[in-house]
Amino acid sequence: MSTVLQNLVNQPYKHGFVTDIESDVAPKGLNEDTIRLISTKKNEPEWLLEFRLKAYQKWLTMEEPVWPNVHYPKIDFQAISYYSAPKPKKTLASMDEVDPELLKTFEKLGVPMNERAKLAGVAVDVIFDSVSVATTYKAKLAEVGIIFCSISEAVHQHPDLIKQYLGSVVPVGDNYYAALNSAVFTDGSFCYIPKGVKCPMDLSTYFRINTQESGQFERTLIVAEAGASVSYLEGCTAPKFDTNQLHAAVVELVALDNADIKYSTVQNWYAGDEKGVGGIYNFVTKRGLCKGVSSRISWTQVETGSAITWKYPSCVLRGDNSVGEFYSVALTNHYQQADTGTKMMHIGKNTRSTIVSKGISAGHSNNSYRGLVRIAPSATGARNHSQCDSMLIGDQCGANTFPYIQVSNPGAQVEHEASTSKIGEDQLFYFAQRGIGAEEAISMIINGFCKDVFQQLPMEFAVEATKLLGLKLEGSVG
């Protein structure tokens, strides 16, 4: 066995603490000691501890937001354990040991065989191919100077970059959940594209072997230097299976002069069962700063999972001529609730933004689009176009649109379009009369509805998203 492979096989043990399992999990509750513990465990420099403590102090003074159009029992933040080291996960010897339900889902999604094994937690040595693929990718990226590693690793290896950019887009006290994340985040991804470099491949967390386990409080930071460009995919190669109750992630993007960042997400966390029991609360802050002139940040999201989604990937268009884009499909079924949208803050001159949001509600779910377009007095020549479409399946679900438009520059152009449609019995009968069953018919109608967003996804993920929507809507018509 090669050394590289051996390291990877043994990889979970490298995280330490395995000799003393008991001390791996912090006691429940949140106070300064917990934060110090996290910082110590992670062997962090003093400045990062200060960052965390400052965030914690802010958080203490803040209130949980109540304005989203979602309803859930109050979260007891003292009942959560904020630190748990990545323990060696139980590895399964073969695919035969994997939960058949999980395999069925993979089958339907058409996830390649070696990926299935990996996602299901089967020992890495049986899937040699994908490991070597990952290693090859890392080497190739390093050649052009791209840094792509876990944020913990970056804190030690590239402290100057982290110091400069961490919290520069989402300040520690930005909002309740961002403050919480800043205080207790355990890991996440860091990506740095040097000046003038076009990243030769789409970056996916999937290829970053050493942090397969996504934490409850993930932190992602992507910096594209002048003229650089990158396409980043999150959770894209397969549905994310996670059982944590609360997710409060923060993602920060920084684009300098002429830089281009494209961030795509396919989110399929556990949504609870068809009665609305269980499921993830997904409270995420994602924001990109178009810091340089003519920079561009594009968010594409396909949100199909989580019991509650509270998420507004935003763009701060500070550089003149910078461009912000938001393409979203949010699907809710059963008792899922989503309050999602974007913010486009136009500050620089001739800044442009595009918003395309497609909300699909089925079952008893509730789906809201909430978006803000703000044109600052300085943003002469700013333009925005928003399009928000909702589709209803059945008559027990809800769809809402809350667009906020604040214009402080008389020369700005802001357009907003909205529509609501419904999949009707007659449409389904028409398909049926041509031999096409209801589920296939719905999937085709939905894909037509979401076309404008799917076009923004890289090819294979568009295919996957298409299948995923079909899967999520299974049984929603009867």
Next chain:
Amino acid sequence: MIIQDSKTLLEVHGLCATVNGIEILKGMELTVRYGEVHAIMGPNGSGKSTFSKVLAGHPSYQVTDGTVLFGGQNLLDLAPDARARAGVFLGFQYPIEIPGVANSQFLRLAYNTMQAQHGKDELDPLEFDDFVREKMKLLEMNPDFLDRSVNEGFSGGEKKRNEILQMALLAPRLAILDETDSGLDIDALRVVAGGVNQLANKDNAIILVTHYQRLLNYIKPDYVHVMESGRIIKTGGKDLAVELETRGYDWVSAENKAGAVVPA
């Protein structure tokens, strides 16, 4: 055409059906053999369109009595999509618009579903494109149709051509064309009827549901049935249609009330 000793394709006995609790079909009787073209005529509200929708399994209609055998199989047991796959095709009076779904995509899915049903190879988008363009020539359709959303913004005539195009693709055993002539100008009528005539053969049968005789100038029926109050009250050959055109429906109704024999 009437073929000697042809096998029975469709057998309807004593069919009763309701919509929203109102009885529309009241003891419908009809036998259709392979190769035949039947025209069902009758005044508005006589139950012609209901009969077509009931055969296709529209969920708004409830069958309360009677039997329908299709190729010897109980049709009423099958879900609408299974009926379609078994070879029952309904050409809609008002084809449904499906925004966002490209016609080419829809047609290919329908075609491939039928191919799969018959254990035949499915066509990939490129192969299908060649195949469908050939069929479209039959109906003098502009290839632009393929890129547009299904029926969205189509004119009445375009929608009807699209229906017959689907019939050509799916090659059903039984095609029920519900008021296919309505909303068509004379040129479109000629093209659509020409398409239907080319598709009719000894291995299928056609039921034309129509209000007017004019379609029957182009498609010659073997049998003409007159419906009233949810059942067939008179059956004749194609001359009956001409007689209806000149004399209207009232005399048939009067004759029926006077106790004329209702043909089985």
